[in-house]
Amino acid sequence: MPVEVIMPKVDMDMARGTLAIWHVAEGEAVKKGAALFDIETDKAAMEVEAPASGILRQILAQPGQVIAVGSPVAYLYAEGEAVVGLPSAAPETSEVMAVADPAPAIATAQTPAQVADEAGDLRATPVARRLAREAGLALAEVLGSGPRGRIQRADVETALARRELKATASQALQSxxxxxxxxQNTPPLEWSxxxxxxxxxxxxxxxxxxxxxxxxxxxxxxxxxxxxxxxxxxxxxxxxxxxxxxxxxxxxxxxxxxxxxxxxxxxxxxxxxxxxxxxxxxxxxxxxxxxxxxxxxxxxxxxxxxxxxxxxxxxxxxxxxxxxxxxxxxxxxxxxxxxxxxxxxxxxxxxxxxxxxxxxxxxxxxxxxxxxxxxxxxxxxxxxxxxxxxxxxxxxxxxxxxxxxxxxxxxxxxxxxxxxxxxxxxxxxxxxxxxxxxxxxxxx
Amino acid sequence: MNAQTQITEVTSPGETREMSYAEAIRDAMTIALDRDPTVILMGEDIGTYGGAFQVTLDLIDKYGPERIMDTPISELGGAGVAVGAALTGLKPIFEFQFSDFAALAMEQIVNQAAKLRYMLGGEAAVPVVFRMPAGSGTGAAAQHSQSFEAWFGHVPGLKVVQPSTPEDAKGLLLAALADPDPVIVFEHKLLYKMKGQVPTGYYTTPIGKAAIRRTGDAVTIVASAIMVHRALEAATKLAAEGIEVEVIDLRSVRPIDRDTIIASVKKTGKLLCVYEGVRTLGVGAEISALIAESEAFDYLDAPIQRLGGAEAPIPYNPDLERAAVPQVADIETVARRLAKGEV
Amino acid sequence: MTVQDNIPFAIRHFSPAALREALRKMHLIRLFEEGAEESYMRGLIHGTMHLSIGQEASAVATCMELTDADKITSTHRGHGHCIAKGADVGRMFAEFFGKETGYCHGRGGSMHIADVKTGNLGANGIVGGGLPIAVGAALTAKRLGRDDVTICFFGDGANNEGAFHEALNMAAIWKLPVIFVCENNKYGMSTPAAYATAVPNIADRAAAYSMPGVTVDGNDFSAVAEALHIAIARARAGDGPSLVENLTYRWRGHSKSDRNRYRTKDEIEDWMTRDPIARFRAELIAHGVLDTAEAEAVEAEAKQAVADGVDFAKASPAPGIGDVTKFVHAEVAA
Known part of the structure; x- marks a missing residue:
């Protein structure tokens, strides 16, 4: 039976976290305790370790997605273990998880509680929308930190600051x-x-x-x-x-x-x-x-x-x-x-x-x-x-x-x-x- | 003397004295009675008794029963007499014992006082002031505790103010008297004993102008009457957590100070309306809507929140009574969640 | 018994010029309302209107002794009161036509017709609305030491409003110079006064408020004028309010939407034989105040005034659409 990898609660008042990066690719082996993925919360980024050794399969959450605490983000399979259908119904809270049937039979394309940036259903506050519009920033590129993944002013400002600093940084590389x-005054070098x-x-x-x-x-x-x-x-x-x-x-x-x-x-x-x-x-x-x-x-x-x-x-x-x-x-x-x-x-x-x-x-x-x-x-x-x-x-x-x-x-x-x-x-x-x-x- | 100098006269107060909210109102009425022989006070038991809340205490001794007129228990008729007197040259201040009783006089306030100038094409004026002790917290239950500012605020032709401090209680009442149109002054019963420094002379607090009681950049709270004090208490607590709340004292429900509210929300991006009247279709609905319609919309960083009275009559049981209107903890919780982007 | 005793009060009391003017006003009211009705049917007037045709003696006789300093509060059936108090029919028509030149700059219409300068504080769309206001106006006169009085017109329907009782009570306890004039035209819309009111005469209510109450033939100009003469004298003397009940009848329905299901044709025709204008005119001629030719000249004069009034109203400008909120509050100098 595959081991479920969930979005863990790592902070007292954390209700959801943003999956920042996977350290292991789908299909790769990982040892128990090795870094599996990073999450970002309101307060910090944090590394999540693999709960078991195994092959990482069925990644449900991509970097940038906001996942409710307790929701599965992937499964770890033993070497050679047959891949089963995705467990149905990924509940939002761990309490519910505790009583949920652990061995679902039906495969459904259940995704985690991802709410930010669904196609055409992006949640953003008016000021976030205005700032993004004025700055020519696509809201789809911004991670929402608000309730149900809503993009707030700070999210856009972070994205804009990052963009600006990156631009400055790359400018610094070129000049x-x-x-x-x-x-010293040296003639400009030609780099390609x-x-x-x-x-x-x-x-x-x-x-x-x-x-x-x-x-x-x-x-x-x-x-x-x-x-x-x-x-x-x-x-x-x-x-x-x-x-x-x-x-x-x-x-x-x-x-x-x-x-x-x-x-x-x-x-x-x-x-x-x-x-x-x-x-x-x-x-x-x-x-x-x-x-x-x-x-x-x-x-x-x-x-x-x-x-x-x-x-x-x-x-x-x-x-x-x-x-x-x-x-x-x-x-x-x-x-x-x-x-x-x-x-x-x-x-x-x-x-x-x-x-x-x-x-x-x-x-x-x-x-x-x-x-x-x-x-x-x-x-x-x-x-x-x-x-x-x-x-x-x-x-x-x-x-x-x-x-x-x-x-x-x-x-x-x-x-x-x-x-x-x-x-x-x-x-x-x-x-x-x-x-x-x-x-x-x-x-x- | 031209009319303009008469209306806009505001003496520089300079000196202040500590007064209660009730004393400040009495001080305003005393000044008005002294300044203007056409000012009269009308109401039930305002003479020897001194009014249900003792606001007019002892005035009859100085001004006599012709100017401090006890009316029969006839709210409709009494309000109508005040309207007729105002229409023909007096400046009556009509006191309702409780704002709830104004329901008996809605006809005269809403159909007559508010509309006469308009119906008569500007050929008439009704410079009457209705004083209405309002609000809950006294254990007086459903028919003596209501907050009707939204009712009257809905009527063109009326002006509606809600002073939250002794200084404004005096200044707004004097402004109401100087106003050529009917003004309703909601006095919160729990504030009557509140003390504060009040300028001793004649001055007016402008009707239609809100006051920023505390500046901040995290959340704008627009509150009125006693809710201003609850909002300020919540703001103090939140400041300890590094959340700086801007508290706007609405002061005037009609006309409403759009500019001050819009400017604040443009700064904070978050709006919480706190008012004692029933939440649905209340003053907060208007403030929310005006923000949603204004240029401040594009500055909103969270859904607008309202804290208002419960969808129930004011109950008798003290715990229920408290639960029926916003308290400090409620304001603190919602403002904190707004500030943290959790709403 | 002297000759004087057989001469009606009005003929004895008022000058021929005043009586001639009273007749002119009664004709003016009748012709104005007929003109308004016709304009209404031609679509020149919208909304509704309540005509007082048949009640002209009550309006004019009640106002005989008033000056512009005296006030009246009027009712939804108030055209007659307005004219009786001295308003210009041109500006009244203009108001009915919704024009800027109307008394209310097109904001009030028939139901709120007023002329504050001649002391008319306005018709009122609320039954009983004017009663406490009249008491307030009387309070002002007393408080400011003026000797003007306030006439409070109301209908039989209003006598069952709480405001009536509160107003009469306060006027009495404060001894205010106000005269409550009930124009009892027998129906509050369709409901007969006899059905709706517990006392036989509305004037009987006066006893409850310790004031004189008198019921007179409202179509008898002189009877009304005499009752008012006594009440006004009492008021001006500082002795307090009175209640006068003028029994009369409106020939037309309650409003323009009345389909007249509650009265018989016979009843209406019977009352039309008691036309107050014809009666007053005959009286004036009988007592030699004027002759038939002069009476016709008076009527022609009124007719001309109505025709001129309609022309004035038609030619007048409408209010600007942008001024919809003008007059809500006093204009404040910037």
Missing amino acids: PPILSYAT PQPGDLHVTTRKGTGTPLAMIHGFAADSTGWLALERALPRDLPLIRIDLPSHGRSPLRRLAGFADLAKAVVQVFDRVAEGPVHLLGHSLGGAVALALSDIRPRQVRTLSLLSPAGLGPEIDGAALNGIARASTADSLAPWLKRLTARPDGISHDFAKAAMLARIDPDLRAAQQELAQVLFPDGVQAFDLTAALERVTAPTLMVWGRDDRILPWKQALAAPGEVALHLLRGVGHVPHMEDPDTVAALIGRHLK
Whole structure:
């Protein structure tokens, strides 16, 4: 008999919740206790764990739907168990559920108590309708938080703020961001998006391109200071990791999944061998890529790479992933640099704008759990580093508080190791000229 | 002297004195009797007895029975005499012992007083004031506790006010007297003993102008008479929870202050009408409708809510009596739910 | 017994000019109502109207001694009172035609015809509505120390309204200068006064309120004038109210929708032989107040006034549609 997955009551006065995202796809296996879906209530977003192990089937609620507490949202089946018809009558309250026949025979296309945004029957207050109309926002895109899913003023305002912040954030991606590091007058660069699962942008130039992979909770905009210090004609390939920057959100089971996703896109965009550069988690990915596609990698440059030891500042990672305002983000960002004043408030604001999407933050929090459970690096690439044949450069800040520089000592003797004084976890931001000079020499 | 200066004269009050609501009404009548020899008071037992609620206490000693006229128990006839006197040059203030008894005089109030100016093409005026002690809470049951403001508010030609404070009780009564048309003043019986600072001189509170008693941005409560005080008490409690309620004291049922209500609802997006009269077809229905018809509609962020009297006569049993009209807890609950988007 | 004793009160009491004017008003009432009836049938007047043809002596004789300072309150059958009190038939026709030039600017019509300037506080659509109002008007006169009186016209039907009893009682306890004039035309719509009223004469009610009550032949101009002369003198002297009952008869139905099922043709024809105008006119001629030619001139004068009135009303402008709420309240200077 399948196990019912319901919209749980997680708050005292909660009558319904909005299903925010499924972490498991229909047909996929899930273990009891693993994150199954997220819900949003008036007060918070919350992860709901699988009530049993099994295969997720018969998803009844899609992201965005408002579901009454106690109503089923899906069923978990045992491996090989025959799929039965949907239980009839999904009552609204758990009391009724308790006395309902648990073994219905007739299959009916019963949907949960979804009321928001039925075709042509959308409930919205007059002010919500007016604001949406004035802003050119389709009400169907707005989640209603009111009784019976009614869209209220706050819902539209949230949707509009999100839209506006996203627009600002994407504008920040396309124009020089407000970094204290990047104030030089440089001619506009021509970026063009690449097709594919991950977001990839390239800069044309002459010679072998440098492919760059950013770190956890960062994105390609973080390379800007370094790019300005690098030779102007150096062709660049910038890759946004899954659930980062403008890449799609993706559920990853572990580091191998992450590496696989990057390899797939790398295979598609790299027209020949490349120079590979990675920072932190991106360094680990670059290292794995070099291990998997040795002939595609001409040189490897690693800035404070992950994967070379168990220690990591998990609190900072979680703090950055979780932060929902510039104020809560800034203290964690300050841990990235050797000098706390290296992070301006404008920088924190710009960084927050890039992370304004709560779904993205949720995905990154989850990724942190997968990659760095309990504040430990759950993947070890020291063996891969041993196997890498491409000439390898490693740059580390002596004041790195996220990944201790001593992990660099895991590197074999061929690796060129540079330990920078007065530099923290982001050498390419803190001292872009030195890093650019080191990379420039390395590429030759 | 031209008529305009006579009507619009408002002395700057300056000095104030603590008075009860009843004393403020008496003060207004005293000033009116002193200022204008055509003012007379009429009503049952308003002389030596001082009126059913002692509002006219001792006035007969000063002004005599010719100006403080006890009428026989003849509500229809008495009201009609007041209408006729007003039509021909006096300014009578007619007191009903209870507003309920005005039902006996509906003919004169509704068919005559309200319509004479119009029927006669503006050639006549009926500057009469009807004072009506109204409302429940005294254990007087079904025939002595009603709130008829919506009844009279439905009649073009009448003006209907409901003061909620001693200051307004005086100012609105003096405004009613200065008005060239019939005005009905509903005095809430439970407010007669309420004290407040009242300007000592002559002044008028404009008829047709609501008062914002508390500002807020979460919910607009439009309340009248004693409900203003209950709404304010609920608002204080809600403020402790961070919910800032705007409380509008309607003051005038007819004409109704559309602008103030519309502006407030445009600000808060939420409207709760609280009134003691029976909920159905009551004052709240009019306020709801005027918002629904106005530009404030596009600012509404929740269905308009009404708290009014039960669909029953006012009962005798004290618990039932309380249950029959909105109480602080009722207002608090509905306003909170509105503020939280739960309605 | 002197010669004087055989001369009716009115002839003795009023000047020939006043009597001639009274005859003119009686003709004017009759002709006005006939003209209104005709206009009604031509569709120039809508709504309904209550004609007092046959009751002209009651209206005119009652108002003989009144000045413009004296007030009257009238009834739904009030055209005669209005004319008797001095109104202009042109403006009355204009009101009936719903014109802006009418006494009520087209807002009142037949049932609310009034002329406040001549002391007519208005006809009233509510039976008994004017009774307490008349008492109020008398109260004003007394309170302001004026010697004007108020005449309160009402019908036999109104004597069974509570307002009648309340009004008479208050007028009596306060000794107010008001005269209650009942025009008993025998029917309250279709219900006979004899059936609806517990006392034989409505004037008998006066005893309950300690005021003089007298029943007179309402079609006898002089009898009515004499009764009123006494009552008005009493009122002006500060001795309080009186009740005068004028027995009369309306030739027409209650209103324009009356199909006359409650009275016989014989009864109506019998009363038509007691035409108060013909009677008064004959009296004036008999006592040499005027001759036949002069009487005809008076009637022709009235006829001309009615014709002119209709022309005036027809030519008058209608009120503006946008002014539907005008006159609900006093116009307040901005």
